[in-house]
Amino acid sequence: MAEHKTLATTGNSVVAEAMRQCKPNVMAAYPITPQTTIVEEFAGFVAKGRTDCEYVTVESEHSAMSACVGASAAGARVMTATSSQGLALMWEELHIAAGMRLPIVMANANRALSAPINIHCDHSDIMGARDTGWVTFFAETAQEAYDNTIMAVRIAEHPDVMLPVMSTLDGFITTHSIDRVDVLDDASVSGFVGEYRPKNPLLNTEAPALHGSFAGLGGPFFEFKRQQREAMESARTVIKQVGDEYAQISGRPFDVIDTWGMDDAETAIVVLGSTAGNARHVARELRAQGEKVGVVKVRVWRPFPYAELAAALKGVKAVAVLDRAESFGAEGGPLFLETRSALYDAEARVPVVGYIYGLGGADVRLELIERVYQDLSDIAAGGVAPGSLVYLGAREEA
Amino acid sequence: MPQLTEIRWHARAGQGAVTAAKVVAETALAADKYMQAMPEYGPERMGAPIKAFTRISTDPIEIHCNIEYPDIVIVLDDSLLDIVDIAEGVHDGGVILVNTCTPPDQVKTRLGVNDSVRVASVDASGIALDTIKRDIPNTPMVGALIKLTSVIDMDVFKGLLAKNLSKKFGQEMIDANWASVDRAFAEVTVA
Structure with a gap:
């Protein structure tokens, strides 16, 4: 260790400390509550000479991610951080970063989207970025946020992956x-993440390369997308490898899901983030x-751990899925939909109840x-299931 | 069994409740305990009523929500007694510590809490004005807290206080803060 x-x-x-320890060459970021102190502290590290990084102050998140895309294509290790409306404003560049296979690492402080205006936690922002092609982690604690940020660098830059990673x-x-957090020494982290060696950097004039070019009708666009899917599938193996290696230096075991009490649980909650x-x-x-209850925390949201989740829920009599985001018009929130999908091939049909909360x-x-x-106890005992979706704790009249 | 202590702070923005919650958490960490400290965030306006929370435990803390049923309530401004239900959810046998010149028996009657709850008064603002020369009651309040409960250690707290203050101030300010802690420890009264 x-x-x-x-x-x-x-x-x-x-998270700012983890970023400093991972030695990015470029950070382009725009402050937004509640992410601000990440970029503020990181800017402090740059100003004090504690890290050798080009810190690009931009005028919006749209520009922040654009600058990240350019810097990453140029061959730099690039990081940024955002939240909520900022992530939403980045939406088109999120696709570009993933499509260009740029290993950018971004922290997201999960926050509601307007309207009404709200600066507090939910997962609406991140779920809006669900299909942008980013590997996505959820953290329960500050410790996990620190660990995930460091692992993200290795996963993003792995030759079998080469995808951007979001650490939320x-x-x-x-x-x-x-909170109480164990922070590794600088040498261990820099040794773990190693140096980034870009494959086809734009700044290599010896071997000129074209990035993000036109691939229209008849071009390789469709095949590019298949390769992105393959990269995301490869990430499953790479995440586990990197997690195992990281556990050796941190002493903290890592898996894509975290289970508690699931060996003999009769009922279980599936959840993302701090509510776990x-x-x-x-x-x-x-x-x-004496109640046989369990908890499954999903730590990696993309690629979604279908097999691991189905295995963890095997034998359970009733499952509750807690979603901190809406998918209006769907049968439930995003995690509910994935969980039901994961259980489709299970031998026994298990009642799955969706809750929107927080x-x-x-x-x-x-x-x-x-x-x-x-x-869950009522359902497992054969009682009447609640409606297909429950707004947990919502007041009848607000 | 894990020993979990939950503290809820009531103050007006600018009185240092968040800083105090943080220093109490750091003191707990120095004793190798687990801790958590968080403000209840809202619009930040000087003087607005705010809450902050501290959890201290012998074991890892897994809860990430506000504290509804505190073991200890600390009130940095007694004008809040009129506008906030500061005793809400307090445990039987719990402690309510108020920065006030009003004697604790009168505060207790006014709050209408049951007999098992210990209510304590200390003029932390007066002490802060005498020693630190500013109405920053958070530091002496921690001195009174240490007198009432054994949740954190006095020597460790004073050491951390000195360490934090030495980043911006000289020994004179450290001595003034220590004096405020000692006086609150000596002067707090309980009903």
């Missing part, structure tokens, strides 16, 4: 809370009372989690 120090610090602060953490809940902790806390208390930062009180487990 590598040297480490234990700090009382925030999620944003350790829940706005305010994880970005701004002070609330679910586990309640599950521990229910276990102490939109716009609505507090995820423990009693809400208790209510979900109670619903």
